[in-house]
Amino acid sequence: MMNTFSQVYKDDPITSHHIIPLDFDSTYTVPESHLWSQSDESHQKYQTGAPQDSLIPVIDLCDTNAMDLIGQACETWGVFQVINHGVPLDLVKRVDFEARRFFAMTTHEKRKVLRSPSGSTGYGVPKISSFFAKCMWHEGFTIMGSCVDDAKVLWPHDYQRFCDTMDTYQNQMKLLTRKLLLLILQRFDVTHEEMNWATSTHGSHGALQLNSYPSCPNPSRTLGLAPHTDSLLLTVLNQNGVTGLEILVEGLGWIPVKPVEGAFVVNVGDLLHIFSNAKFPAVYHRAMVNQSKHRISVAYFYGPSIESTLAPLSKNGNPCFRSLPVKEYIELKVRHNDKALSLIRI
């Protein structure tokens, strides 16, 4: 199953300068390749100036109204934060610790697990890099299922702790996304098959993305992660207490999503946008960097089986999108990035 997903990337190899992150060990100024112009749309600041801390709802999963609150948040913003989610804080901390242990390694060590030009896992720059003229102040490590092969290269005598932590976290994330999807979709009159398609763990696809944004000497001219929507159904992100995530809100511009202790940021991805028949927006977001802190974020992406067919919910009115295999949508996204949705619009 994982192999078929990786196949999508194999069919569309990207050139190596779109794979290797900057050597942050020996970079003291921002090179021209990473300097974004002030007029670049992706880099514009948010326009209101007013703090918007309370805009994005923080929802307690144990609240008796959680279902309604989550449904409303998905419809209005396409994003919310969740607390009391049941994922042990200790595990979240261990993932952060292991991620930091990895990114603290030398550039030489990290490049030993470089993502191959046709691969989808390992160390590398953001996958969207090839769509932008400038590079991002970012290095990432992508895990799909077991990461034992890479971990053995990195820590030949001590790889188990890293693997166990990432395995346990992926399992917890899968449970949480499934729980959230069950709540979210109860808003709609979904059929048993439709619910099953979105929440069945059989053949489902998950990926864990460790993001590292080293402290940056010129944060006002750099971007951690350029604006994008996530491709799958739902993303669960841990910002680890450091501000950086911003979402694009119509009429307001870029709004920071303030880190909340113990909370995950949950956002709607393209597949859920399509599945909801555009009732839920797939939120545009980006990551900013800062001068003093090395920011690490951990994103988990959850989607249905790549072999299944994606169709807008039958009860949500006339379909805005044509039905297609999930695999075909992912291929469109890999090739056309933010143009993919318009290519399947009816």
Ligand SMILES: O=C(O)CCC(=O)C(=O)O
């Ligand atoms: O680091 C962040 O806050 C955002 C990460 C993100 O959007 C992603 O990994 O897709």
Ligand SMILES: [Fe+2]
């Ligand atoms: Fe994202």
